[in-house]
Amino acid sequence: MFRWFENRLNPFPPEEPIEPPKTLVGFCLHYTKGAWTYIAIAAVLMSAIALAEVWMFSFLGSIVDWLSAHDRETFLQIEGWKLAGMAFVVLFALPVTVFFHSMLNQQTLMGNYPMRIRWQVHRYLLKQSMVFYQDEFAGRIATKMMQTALAVRECVIKLIDVLNYVIVYFLGMLVIVGSADWRLALPLAVWLVGYLFLLRYFIPRLGVIAGEQADARSTMTGRVVDSYTNIQTVKLFSHARREATYAKEGMNTFLGTVHRQMRMITWLYGLLYLLNSLLLFAVASLSIWLWLGEMVSIGAVAVVIGLVLRLWGMSQWIMWEVSGLFENIGTVKDGIGSISLPRVVEDEPGAKDIVVDKGEIVFDHVGFHYGKGKGVIGDLTLTVKPGEKVGVVGRSGAGKSTLSNLLLRFYDVEKGRILIDGKDISKVTQDSLRAQIGMVTQDTSLLHRSVRDNILYGRPDATEEMMLEAASRAEATDFIAGLADAKGRRGFDAHVGERGVKLSGGQRQRVAIARVMLKDAPILILDEATSALDSEVEAAIQENLYRLMEGKTVIAIAHRLSTIAAMDRLIVMDKGAIIEEGTHEELVARGGLYAQLWQRQSGGFLLADGPGDADNDTIPKGEAAE
Numbered sequence: 001m002f003r004w005f006e007n008r009l010n011p012f013p014p015e016e017p018i019e020p021p022k023t024l025v026g027f028c029l030h031y032t033k034g035a036w037t038y039i040a041i042a043a044v045l046m047s048a049i050a051l052a053e054v055w056m057f058s059f060l061g062s063i064v065d066w067l068s069a070h071d072r073e074t075f076l077q078i079e080g081w082k083l084a085g086m087a088f089v090v091l092f093a094l095p096v097t098v099f100f101h102s103m104l105n106q107q108t109l110m111g112n113y114p115m116r117i118r119w120q121v122h123r124y125l126l127k128q129s130m131v132f133y134q135d136e137f138a139g140r141i142a143t144k145m146m147q148t149a150l151a152v153r154e155c156v157i158k159l160i161d162v163l164n165y166v167i168v169y170f171l172g173m174l175v176i177v178g179s180a181d182w183r184l185a186l187p188l189a190v191w192l193v194g195y196l197f198l199l200r201y202f203i204p205r206l207g208v209i210a211g212e213q214a215d216a217r218s219t220m221t222g223r224v225v226d227s228y229t230n231i232q233t234v235k236l237f238s239h240a241r242r243e244a245t246y247a248k249e250g251m252n253t254f255l256g257t258v259h260r261q262m263r264m265i266t267w268l269y270g271l272l273y274l275l276n277s278l279l280l281f282a283v284a285s286l287s288i289w290l291w292l293g294e295m296v297s298i299g300a301v302a303v304v305i306g307l308v309l310r311l312w313g314m315s316q317w318i319m320w321e322v323s324g325l326f327e328n329i330g331t332v333k334d335g336i337g338s339i340s341l342p343r344v345v346e347d348e349p350g351a352k353d354i355v356v357d358k359g360e361i362v363f364d365h366v367g368f369h370y371g372k373g374k375g376v377i378g379d380l381t382l383t384v385k386p387g388e389k390v391g392v393v394g395r396s397g398a399g400k401s402t403l404s405n406l407l408l409r410f411y412d413v414e415k416g417r418i419l420i421d422g423k424d425i426s427k428v429t430q431d432s433l434r435a436q437i438g439m440v441t442q443d444t445s446l447l448h449r450s451v452r453d454n455i456l457y458g459r460p461d462a463t464e465e466m467m468l469e470a471a472s473r474a475e476a477t478d479f480i481a482g483l484a485d486a487k488g489r490r491g492f493d494a495h496v497g498e499r500g501v502k503l504s505g506g507q508r509q510r511v512a513i514a515r516v517m518l519k520d521a522p523i524l525i526l527d528e529a530t531s532a533l534d535s536e537v538e539a540a541i542q543e544n545l546y547r548l549m550e551g552k553t554v555i556a557i558a559h560r561l562s563t564i565a566a567m568d569r570l571i572v573m574d575k576g577a578i579i580e581e582g583t584h585e586e587l588v589a590r591g592g593l594y595a596q597l598w599q600r601q602s603g604g605f606l607l608a609d610g611p612g613d614a615d616n617d618t619i620p621k622g623e624a625a626e
Contacts, residue, residue: 139225148335211330367415
């Protein structure tokens, strides 16, 4: 039975997520699609529960009047059927209604509803641009996704379910009290005005604080996660105390919002308690006065005082629920600022998958400036023939890595176009494009999963034999056999830690090379692919890398010129333009920039002439890796 209710709402809807609205109502409505039927049924059941509970107070007054008016011997004969009807409501109808309402709320909505939101938001954010992730803490993004999902659930359910209960209950109470004597409803009306004033004054202010608190919480979490993610750097520079201070600043900011919130709540609680006390005194006094004047019955007095005592407790509950509603509204508004952002790089409607038969790459008058209007790449034209191996050389900031980022469509060109086999890559799907390109970077990060999972990431449908062959070709099997993690998993089953922290730089690089070998894409990008390897290991896998390049179009970016000297062609970039091209021998003989860089190498790496060599001041974060 529980499973039946749990399966009513699919927590993982298959529809492709789209950009959510930026308004509060639109955002909540967007992420409530598919759940409205169950929310509406829950609201109807809650209305029935509220009516039944307030009616029981009225029936209590009737019982008091019957007991005072009837003889004990004839009481059951006269009122027995009414008592039996109440017994049916109390023992069967109301418990069954509450049970089904609880099943809908707890089993169908409370878990599945926010999970639907997390699932859709996560899938949407996975396809966000690289710029999005460069501008945010990973921990901050994750925190906002988690807390926004819960906040949307609370906003919708509290607004529709809780407030529905309160409105039905309060209106029913006014009708019952007013039917006894209209004067008894006057203190309730005055109390309602005072209560609404408290809500009007305090709740929006609590909502503002809640929004600031949500942002402070995500920042605090982001700072802590940032320290943990970069723990090796923290320890390398002995900055544990500095990181603690950095986190403390975030915690203090968060604590400041908590203190402000608690002060507001203390004032709210005190004033509400005073208002409730005045209501009880006024209603009790008026009821007794009316009874003394024989204008109301004993049952009416019992009903009115009982309802006020019930309202005493309910008013505090309502206040916290409404306060929680506005707090969650603040949290949702804060989350909208991070979630409801357009994707900078988006597939065109109806974009088709690309199929690469030859592997020709054409940069046709490409211009790109990271949105700054100038710098990086101005007007670049380059053709890489099918199967050609091209090495890209240049000082840091020359635009080398930007070329590979544009080819992978991490960014869209601002001018010109990029063609693969004559197809404009902006017109095809990103996933199909990147499936045709293998890349090994100098800054290799692995997933916190097993070695096997990391290698198979290049081709999930590969067999165990294919995976083992790729690891062997990358000269990785020997060190993998000796791996073990804290849970006793060994070899290919050992987990590598966050970003592969449990492996050395060379080990991570070999796993990454095995992954690309397994992928076996027709286009290959090598960005300092062997920079983390020692000379002996590099020599061992260099032959395998050349074998991997066979039949592929290759773009190899390197600072260590010896690693690309044997390429079919070398292009030399400076300030976003191609200034030389040719073979290694031709460029050395020409005596230009390449020849100067070759002569200045120390240990195989480029040396800069001075501060003016690299135009890094104009290069955003994404280009700094060059």
